Amino acid sequence: MRLGIEPARFIPRLIFALALCLPLWILLVPTYNRILAVGLSLTLPLVGEQGRVGMVWKDYVLVSPPESDGSQRSPKMEGFRGYLGHYNAPLFVALILATPGLRISERLKALVPGGLVLYALHLTYMILELKHLPYVRSASQGAASGWGYRWGVELYLVIAAQLSPILLWFIFLRYRERRKQVSHEQQLPPVTVRKGKDR
Amino acid sequence: MSRKSRKDSRGGPERGAGGGVVPPAGETPPPRRSSVVPAVLIAYLKFGSLLLVLFTLAQTSLAETLVFKPVASGTAKVAAMLLGLFNIEAQTRGAIIQSGGFAALVDTNCTGLFVIFIYLSALLAYPGRAWGKVLGVALGVGALFCLNLIRVATLVVVGFALPDKLNATHYLIWQPVMIVAALCLWLFWTERVADAPGD
Numbered sequence A: 001m002r003l004g005i006e007p008a009r010f011i012p013r014l015i016f017a018l019a020l021c022l023p024l025w026i027l028l029v030p031t032y033n034r035i036l037a038v039g040l041s042l043t044l045p046l047v048g049e050q051g052r053v054g055m056v057w058k059d060y061v062l063v064s065p066p067e068s069d070g071s072q073r074s075p076k077m078e079g080f081r082g083y084l085g086h087y088n089a090p091l092f093v094a095l096i097l098a099t100p101g102l103r104i105s106e107r108l109k110a111l112v113p114g115g116l117v118l119y120a121l122h123l124t125y126m127i128l129e130l131k132h133l134p135y136v137r138s139a140s141q142g143a144a145s146g147w148g149y150r151w152g153v154e155l156y157l158v159i160a161a162q163l164s165p166i167l168l169w170f171i172f173l174r175y176r177e178r179r180k181q182v183s184h185e186q187q188l189p190p191v192t193v194r195k196g197k198d199r
Numbered sequence B: 001m002s003r004k005s006r007k008d009s010r011g012g013p014e015r016g017a018g019g020g021v022v023p024p025a026g027e028t029p030p031p032r033r034s035s036v037v038p039a040v041l042i043a044y045l046k047f048g049s050l051l052l053v054l055f056t057l058a059q060t061s062l063a064e065t066l067v068f069k070p071v072a073s074g075t076a077k078v079a080a081m082l083l084g085l086f087n088i089e090a091q092t093r094g095a096i097i098q099s100g101g102f103a104a105l106v107d108t109n110c111t112g113l114f115v116i117f118i119y120l121s122a123l124l125a126y127p128g129r130a131w132g133k134v135l136g137v138a139l140g141v142g143a144l145f146c147l148n149l150i151r152v153a154t155l156v157v158v159g160f161a162l163p164d165k166l167n168a169t170h171y172l173i174w175q176p177v178m179i180v181a182a183l184c185l186w187l188f189w190t191e192r193v194a195d196a197p198g199d
Helices: A007-047 A082-086 A088-098 A104-140 A144-187 B003-009 B033-058 B061-085 B113-125 B130-161 B163-192
Strands: A054-057 A060-063 A078-081 B091-093 B096-099 B102-105
Touching (some): A007 A060, A007 A088, A007 A104, A007 B163, A078 A104, A082 A144, A088 A104, A088 B163, A104 A144, A144 B113, B033 B061, B033 B113, B061 B096, B061 B130, B096 B130, B102 B130, B113 B130, B113 B163, B130 B163
Antiparallel strands (some): B096 B102
């Protein structure tokens, strides 16, 4: 049931790794925002948002307005403050770097798929919010229909965004523990306890 | 070398009458994987359910009035007192804290309650004795509240001293630090206090 992580060894390593990763991430945020903008440009047409592209301005990832159909005078450009959603990336990297007893290849094997999952999560959040912004706005004007969407956005921003790197790390630890257990079981002959008087 | 031949070539413990292996006296056979996996799954399900319930309750207007607003006002007041200890003058009005021409609203997300919900859900979902949980709740919630007070106080200082760094400090540094603190407290509790049956 335990994670098998010794806190006295792990916590100082985590603090050190976080102290390295957080300032580094602040420097990498503009680059990551650009990568997110490219991802948005590629995925938005797949979800029915033709003609919209992602771009970067200061700390923001912007999405160009939909093509005007004449019914709306000035369609708005939507903007997301990038790090509001992706501050969890350096935390995941720090968790993997701080885990004791891992080879470099094991760390890379955890970082690559975990990083891709987080990237997909960041993109999904932006797309969902973009598609549901009209509902969120109507909710702020008093309509009850947007409550569920607002609940979902809040759930992501307040809970899921913080938890996702930790859950990914747990999954990695369990996967590693299970692999160890399987290889251990394969090496040992089957274990049975002899009954009867043997003492 | 194939798995089979590797198994065959290994030296192993003494074989019993039934062809099985007799563990040395005083040793118990290792727990089978099947008995561990459901316990982990149950813990994760409990954790997710508790967190969703707490989060949904937190979205109600009753929780806003009875819990979040008083906690936000209290946080602002104590953070102002904390700043006073360092000769930094700060005034509060409700949940608004003001210092050196900079004012900030301690809103529901700044109360630290959501991180406390995550910590509580993890603590209550993990198998352990009642006294250990009581101790974990008392010490962990207290520590997280104290850390949140430091967070609010430092953000006010950053707000008037380095306003252009406020967003980065708020989202990129303090958010991961808060969740890491909750994780470390929980890890420490599971390893040193929980005393879970079967550990």
